[in-house]
Amino acid sequence: MRWLALALLLGTPALAADHAEAPGAAADPAADIADFYAWSQSDRFVAIVTFAPLTAAGGDATWDADVLYTVHVDRDADNVPDVSMHFRFGQDGNGNWGVQATDLPGSVATVEGAVETPLEDGGVKLWAGLADDPFFFDIAGFQETLATGTVSFDSSRDSLAGTNVTAIVIELPVADVLGSGTTLSTWSTTARK
Numbered sequence: 001m002r003w004l005a006l007a008l009l010l011g012t013p014a015l016a017a018d019h020a021e022a023p024g025a026a027a028d029p030a031a032d033i034a035d036f037y038a039w040s041q042s043d044r045f046v047a048i049v050t051f052a053p054l055t056a057a058g059g060d061a062t063w064d065a066d067v068l069y070t071v072h073v074d075r076d077a078d079n080v081p082d083v084s085m086h087f088r089f090g091q092d093g094n095g096n097w098g099v100q101a102t103d104l105p106g107s108v109a110t111v112e113g114a115v116e117t118p119l120e121d122g123g124v125k126l127w128a129g130l131a132d133d134p135f136f137f138d139i140a141g142f143q144e145t146l147a148t149g150t151v152s153f154d155s156s157r158d159s160l161a162g163t164n165v166t167a168i169v170i171e172l173p174v175a176d177v178l179g180s181g182t183t184l185s186t187w188s189t190t191a192r193k
Helices: 139-148 174-178
Strands: 006-008 033-041 044-056 067-074 083-091 097-102 110-114 119-121 124-132 163-173 184-192
Touching: 033 184, 044 067, 044 174, 044 184, 083 163, 097 124, 110 119, 110 124, 163 174
Parallel strands: none
Antiparallel strands: 006 184, 033 044, 044 163, 067 083, 067 184, 083 097, 097 110, 119 124, 124 163
C-alpha cells in the first residue's frame, strides 16, 4: 500500500507518479498504483487512480476482486481522512466484470455497473477501464542526466508511449467532497484481502 498526498486549493493541482516499482509491488499489478490525479474544476471534483502500469498495447485491463481501492480526502488538515471512497471489482455469473463505488459523499451511497461503461447516478460519474498511460517520462534522458550531470531530457522521447494502465475515474460535486472545509488533501491506497 502506498499513498500520495495532494493539496487542492480549489483548482491548484499537483501531480506525481511512480511506474518503476520495487519487485514486490510490480509482482501485484492489480494493487500497484501507477498514478493518482485529483483536481477541482468549477463545481466538480475529479479523481483518477491508475494501476497495473506498463501494460502493453493490446493487453487486457487488470481486474481483481480481492483488491480494495480507496480515495481518501482530508478536509481539516489533520492528515486523517474525513472521506474515504471505496472501489471494488467483481464478476457476475457469466464472468463479466463490474465496478462498485461505495461511501461516496453526498446523497448517492453506491454506484455500480459494467467496467468500460460510463456510469452516472445522482450527479456522480464513474468509469473504470483500460486507458492509454497519460504519464510522460524520458528514461533515456533521465539516465543521461544521471551519467553526465547535464540535464538531457527530450520532450520527443516518451518511454511510456504505447503502454496502458487500468484506471478508475470518479467525478462528483466538489461541495459534497469539500463539506464545510476550504482546502482538501487527497491520496489513494490499495489493500488486498
